[in-house]
Amino acid sequence: MVELRTHDVSFHLAVERAVAELVRLDQGRDEAVIHLPIWLPSGTGVTVTVRRKGQLVEVSDDGGTYREAEDSMMHKSFARIAPDIVTDLGVTYEVKAFTVRDVALDRIAGAVAAVAEAAKRTFDVTVERVAERRSTEVNDAFYDRLRSLYREAKVERDFVIRGASQHEWKFSNVVSFGERRTIFEAVAPFHISIYSAVTKFQDVRQLDKPPSRYAVVQDKDELTDLIGVLSQVSNVIETRIPDTSLRKLAS
Amino acid sequence: MGLQSQFPGLYAARKTFAGQLLWTVENRDLRLQCPLEIADVTVEGLEFIGRATSQPDKACHFMLRATDTRGNYHLLERIDWRPVHSHDNKGRGPAELRHVIQRTAHAHAFEMNWVKSEDRLLTGGLPLAAPVDIDGLEVVDAFKYAAKRFNIVTGKMTFPPPPWEPDLFNG
Numbered sequence: 001m002v003e004l005r006t007h008d009v010s011f012h013l014a015v016e017r018a019v020a021e022l023v024r025l026d027q028g029r030d031e032a033v034i035h036l037p038i039w040l041p042s043g044t045g046v047t048v049t050v051r052r053k054g055q056l057v058e059v060s061d062d063g064g065t066y067r068e069a070e071d072s073m074m075h076k077s078f079a080r081i082a083p084d085i086v087t088d089l090g091v092t093y094e095v096k097a098f099t100v101r102d103v104a105l106d107r108i109a110g111a112v113a114a115v116a117e118a119a120k121r122t123f124d125v126t127v128e129r130v131a132e133r134r135s136t137e138v139n140d141a142f143y144d145r146l147r148s149l150y151r152e153a154k155v156e157r158d159f160v161i162r163g164a165s166q167h168e169w170k171f172s173n174v175v176s177f178g179e180r181r182t183i184f185e186a187v188a189p190f191h192i193s194i195y196s197a198v199t200k201f202q203d204v205r206q207l208d209k210p211p212s213r214y215a216v217v218q219d220k221d222e223l224t225d226l227i228g229v230l231s232q233v234s235n236v237i238e239t240r241i242p243d244t245s246l247r248k249l250a251s
Numbered sequence: 252m253g254l255q256s257q258f259p260g261l262y263a264a265r266k267t268f269a270g271q272l273l274w275t276v277e278n279r280d281l282r283l284q285c286p287l288e289i290a291d292v293t294v295e296g297l298e299f300i301g302r303a304t305s306q307p308d309k310a311c312h313f314m315l316r317a318t319d320t321r322g323n324y325h326l327l328e329r330i331d332w333r334p335v336h337s338h339d340n341k342g343r344g345p346a347e348l349r350h351v352i353q354r355t356a357h358a359h360a361f362e363m364n365w366v367k368s369e370d371r372l373l374t375g376g377l378p379l380a381a382p383v384d385i386d387g388l389e390v391v392d393a394f395k396y397a398a399k400r401f402n403i404v405t406g407k408m409t410f411p412p413p414p415w416e417p418d419l420f421n422g
Binding site for chain 1: 324376
């Protein structure tokens with residue numbers, strides 16, 4: 001077996017080349033584009049442009065991160081969230097772009113880092129919020145359906161059930177026939193939403209008399225292979241389930 | 252049958268433009284949006300999208316997009332011509348493209364992002380892409396390349412290049 005020597009030149013060169021490849025610079029006359037090793041879920045890298053403005057410079061992502069959000073239909077949420085993210089970063093968010101203006105030449109690195117952080121953080125928060133909002137919309141719509149289908153039962157929002165761990169979990173929609181309960185919990189096709197639901201379901205299914213559990217999703221396809229994680233602790237139904245089928249689940 | 256299961260058929264079908272190709276100015280971007288026809292029917296929610304920034308002669312995206320009845324849209328394919336951003340498939344997709352940073356034109360190809368066994372696209376907005384050799388083309392020819400990939404028959408229709416005059420954005 002060939003061992004790497006401590007001063008193996010090719011190894012060190014390879015790592016140096018890798019580091020150089022991580023950040024790329026395209027220099028123009030009055031502007032330079034920096035490709036950063038910060039990646040959005042679509043695989044697109046965050047790019048920041050530095051522009052000369054007299055004796056100072058302006059640093060901006062030029063709206064590139066917004067466009068990625070647009071391609072996943074998250075741009076409206078992105079635009080709402082961005083102003084909150086930038087406040088403590090010294091970055092402005094205007095016309096789709098994160099920008100730092102009037103930057104001295106010796107502060108460019110810090111401004112580039114701030115713009116990149118604002119862009120990435122806004123994208124990540126947007127993904128989470130969109131997932132939460134989707135779940136809320138599903139829960140609202142489902143509550144109305146359950147109320148109309150189960151007139152003889154008690155249908156409650158934000159119902160608290162103590163799990164086997166003794167922790168109290170809040171469930172969005174619970175149908176009760178006396179002590180017999182059925183949970184309908186909206187789950188969005190994102191890791192955070194799925195893991196949150198699995199944790200809650202896992203804890204209550206270990207009770208002596210566990211409630212029936214249904215994860216409600218808009219489209220099972222969107223869960224990808226994570227449907228297997230959910231189905232270990234609950235049944236999974238889609239929002240388009242016919243009333244006749246939904247009526248039988250908690251009866 | 253969900254919308255996603257129709258994607259292979261929509262992608263493969265021979266298509267034509269059902270309207271004019273016109274660029275509009277939208278804040279920082281230029282945008283071209285045109286419905287598509289399949290077999291003489293303008294298909295609900297199926298569109299060709301072009302998007303450019305204020306930067307002349309680069310950063311133009313061509314997209315094939317489908318929107319469902321709830322208003323949720325999905326890109327079926329996206330071609331990035333002379334991109335100003337990099338792309339990385341990370342550890343997924345064809346082995347030869349894993350952990351390769353793609354700096355030049357690339358295609359977020361439908362077939363790369365389609366999970367045949369599950370009848371759906373990968374989540375995350377077409378996360379897999381492969382390089383395509385079109386950065387040497389002018390934007391009009393890059394459009395023709397994209398249209399051909401999307402199986403859109405352009406016929407005598409001419410593609411107007413994005414109106415990259417600085418005044419459009421500063422005025």
